[in-house]
Amino acid sequence: MAKGRSPRVPGAAAAPPVSALGSERDRIIDAALSLIAREGWRRLAMAAIAAEAGLPILTLYRTFRSKPAILGAFFRRIDEMVLAAPLEASEDERPRDRVFDLLMRRFDALQPYRAAIEVLGRELPTDPLAALGAGARLLCSIAWMLEAAGIATDGLRGIVAVKLTAAAYLATGRVWLRDDSPDLAPTMAALDRRLRGIERWFGSGRQGQRGAAAASG
Numbered sequence: 001m002a003k004g005r006s007p008r009v010p011g012a013a014a015a016p017p018v019s020a021l022g023s024e025r026d027r028i029i030d031a032a033l034s035l036i037a038r039e040g041w042r043r044l045a046m047a048a049i050a051a052e053a054g055l056p057i058l059t060l061y062r063t064f065r066s067k068p069a070i071l072g073a074f075f076r077r078i079d080e081m082v083l084a085a086p087l088e089a090s091e092d093e094r095p096r097d098r099v100f101d102l103l104m105r106r107f108d109a110l111q112p113y114r115a116a117i118e119v120l121g122r123e124l125p126t127d128p129l130a131a132l133g134a135g136a137r138l139l140c141s142i143a144w145m146l147e148a149a150g151i152a153t154d155g156l157r158g159i160v161a162v163k164l165t166a167a168a169y170l171a172t173g174r175v176w177l178r179d180d181s182p183d184l185a186p187t188m189a190a191l192d193r194r195l196r197g198i199e200r201w202f203g204s205g206r207q208g209q210r211g212a213a214a215a216s217g
Helices: 024-039 046-053 057-063 067-083 095-126 128-148 155-178 185-202 206-216
Strands: none
Touching (some): 024 057, 067 128, 095 128, 095 155, 095 185
């Protein structure tokens, strides 16, 4: 397993309550996630999201035009949390280790929303348009994770790397949803095992070392 990882967030937490503080955009996202965790995706109504956020529905209309748009904004928020801090990569670190770090950061960032993620995993497939949008958003997110790890995502090799990494992430996500350990050790073991199986698609890592050095410089 990859060494020197940051500490895991203990246990699973419910989605945090909607706060009157923060931007209206964040309040809407948090309200939607709280409602998804409690009532599901299929029953989620825009008026209910506005009420949960304590905002007039006009504000919701001006900010997001649909439920999938809110979901996309949530995924973008997670991307930004993951990419905010540069990777602390050593010269001999393998590309797989950097991808491992970034995807575990992603699971950490999702911990407070695990109940909502579990519901989405069950119900999104019944909403084909929303599922298609979420799938495209995930591939975009994974491409950014690989780019942050210094792995090229253009060309045939890059496209395959993105799709295989997304599949590894989704498969690991099923373990993460059941993982109540304090350090997410089962999740880390599952992710490490799956990344080992596809690491040949990540290349030699020379580009990654230059990218990591530039990010930390």
